[in-house]
Amino acid sequence: MFVRFFKSFRCLRQALLLGMVGFSSTLYAQNCTTKIGAVLPTSVDWGRPIAATAQFAVDLANEAGGVAGCQVEMVLRDTQVDPKVGVDAAKALVDLEKVPVLLGAVSSGVTIPILTSVAVPAGVMEVSCCSSSTKITALAEEGKTKGLWFRTFATSGVQAAVGTMLARDQGYKSVVVLYKNDDWGQDISKLTVRSMKSLGINVTNSIAINDGQASYRAEVTEALKGNPEGIYMALYPKEGISVVREWLSLGGSQKMIMANSMKSDELKDSVGLKYLKNALGTDTASPRVESASKFVEMYKARFNSEPNGPGLANSFDATMIALLAMEAAGPNASGTQIAAQVGKVTDPKGTPITADTAGFKKAKEILNSGGSVMYQGATGNVRFDANGDVSAPAVAWSFTESGTKEERYITLDEVDAFMATMQ
């Protein structure tokens, strides 16, 4: 009975997908495939687009002829945001599918056990789009990641600093901070509160927003106390929608500052653009090159919307860098060999490479002739430090009819200088 159900379901799903741009449009020129593993929470609202974006990057690479002479197949597993499930999936990908590279996970609580009990012991490279935990930096400092670990999600420090900078520039005297009660949210709120206070901005309250509560009314009522002039939010879209709507309906200020996770069309549509005129957001910046807008165009062509959503640009870059490193390492390379090539594809002295099919093709030529390239991706000129962490320039954005637009570009030097003033 179950099989029948699944078959009929498959037809239904295919019918539904007819309208979309197909995943299978790629022409398989080569007859070999090389696998890349992905452990991402596809059963969660914000996780599925992250996985779709990773697949998008893989498809672009395949259009450019694949990596190391083979077409790339991304084997995707759901983590269910359950560490046990994520670790098992990663182990199966490494042992049964023999993937040399793992993309993921999103939650640090899943990423870390995968790193410590699967990736590092097996010598597999792990690239996460979205895990922000400082515990991983500590692991790397102790030498326990063995150079196999990378992430394209900039540390929360820059985000917090830029959020504070915006509050200062807008002249907000008092701000209330609302944050998602997970590792990322706790971290970013702590940093934001500290930096705002050091600039003399009055932080009226800092309120944790837990996942899946029946109502956020009480939290918002609490946030309204002390009549803060502005509100800083580090939330995910689902809770963000409920909180912002509740906040506005209770007469809260429209002077909002949002972390990158709230750069979402879903949020904009559910709240309404007319209430978001004074809302500013922070994000890591795209490079000051043509390719950045090209990435947005490509993304629009594929998904019919702007790449707005938590972790999308990061997921794209994580996948692209992994694929470029696989190309650089050549056929049948091990995870350690691939990880060793990451510096070569994010070399600041290398030839700049755009994040599209043409760029990938060019990168292949240069890498095959022994050169190095500088990948300019959706989150900027990604460069990793010794711990696999990135720092990137920042951008302030606001909502528009079609999505979001850039308000201001903040270079890394500016951010660093600003952070120095707060010490």
Next chain:
Amino acid sequence: MIQHLLDGILVGSILSLGAIGLTLVMHTLRFANFSHAELLSVGAYAALVFDGLFGAFYSQLRSTIEPLSLTWSLILAILFAMIVTGLSAILIDKLVFRRIREKGDELSMVFASFGVAMVVRNLISLLFGLKSQLFSNDIAFAIVISRDPMILVKPDQVFVLIASLLVMLLFHLVLSRTTFGYALQAVAENPVLAQITGVNLSRMFRMIWLIGGSLAALSGIFYGLNNQINPVIGRDLVLPIFAATIAGGIGSVYGAVLGGFLVGIASNLALMILPSGYSPAVPFLIILGVLILRPNGILGEARA
């Protein structure tokens, strides 16, 4: 303080509606049905579909009823959604629970209900996607009742509260004034005895699912009206609803109503005492307290 109390009552009314159905099922069918909250999602999505349909065919139905954000088409959709949800509850019983009831024990039912909840929730997310949806994108602004202390109330919430109370009153009248109500109570007390006195048991069970399902639908729709609709509504609300049912005393409809308000108020007042990070735990700690004082819930009776 007053604001928190008021908010708690408003949230509580939604939980109460969900808890009534759950308490009926838990008492008559003797198992903790963890898939009950998924009926809230079924109801909310059914209303979303019907609302869209009615609005598309009769555009005059799309006008809102001031000062609410409610439209006439949604009111109509609520009725249809309640029926659809009640029928789905009967269907689930027919497919799963009745078969297990015949040969298994209570715990098999409980874990089958977990399985059912997983299937229903994920079927919904396959059909409707994982994203949040709303009945109306407009934001209904709160009305200032008093400035000092600051008390704000949203018209929609007042409507939800009044509608919930009316439904509860109606249900109370049915229970206490009609033969059907007596039969229902008799089944709840002792199904075997009720059957001997001529109550058609399987018909009664169907009625219980129908009532429980339609009240759950109402609860889900009201939740959607005040917050948002997404496939995990059921998962998010299952625990507060269970807490309400058990704090009120299993089998007591009035206890369920009371329990709903208790949980709603408790989780709102909690923020005054503890940092908001701890708020998910607070309703349960209060229930722990209630149970230590009254081991069978506020209005529950000991059952052998």
Next chain:
Amino acid sequence: MIGLISYLVFFATVSSILAIAVLGLNLQWGNTGLFNGGVAAFFGAGAYGLILLGGTVQADHIGGFELFYPVALVGGILLSGLIALVVGMLTIRLRRDYLAIATFGVAVAFENLMRNAEWLSGGAQGMRGFERPFEDSIADPFVFNIIFFCFSVLLLLGVYLFLEKLIRSPFGRLLRAIREDEVAAKSLGKAPNRVRLTAFVVGSMIMGLAGGLYATFYAFVSPQDVLPTLTFQIWAMLIVGGSGNNQGGILGAFLIWAAWTASGWMLSKFAPIEAQLYTGTLQYIMIGMIIVGMLLWRPQGLLPEKLIVSQ
């Protein structure tokens, strides 16, 4: 081939660890009739206790005592027992559903405390800084996994034999007597609540052992490890395997965990590429259907309780 063995060893290790927790629950529910809805808390106490006691010094929270591994493991187990004792004294007289929701509340509160109390548990970031015993001296990770697998299986076997002996002892007989007819047991001068409390604490300590092994294997624990999902998984394993039967519990642990993980593997392997993004959701539907299907097929569990006549 070596890959397959490596994976199966890994899978069997996690299954064995979960099976230990299932055995703990079986003592509470299967033998004593205690509806513990807070498995995750007692499992988690073992895990957090172990890393707290056995881990290296960390900047942002207490702990880092670097105790000898077995001492840290026992410490975690004792922590579970202590929490169970306090919770049990408050709630043991509650019946079934009420006990379930009360203990469930304890688990939610535990997760909440671990998520928020950064000084204690590292907050939402979780706890690391734990060195897996002998990992440095065993250079090959595959060999390490095999040794750890043997260690887990030995402990599973030990717990199994202990419980089999226990339920055949006069104490075990007393547990079932209280489960079946409390008044009769009382009339014979027994103190049901004290006996229940003992079973509750011992069962919870077994769960704590499972938690400790889990944290050893991953060298990390975070609030995400102690969400209510875990409680549900352990319960589903017991009910599908057959409550009241220790062999059933172990079988259930392996089967449910296999269904849970293999469904994802099969979907990633065989679902069409267009459906890959939806496999997470499909996997949940499959797991739900397997559980419902097994209960429809054998509502009493795969290996139902055997009536034990002890002489």
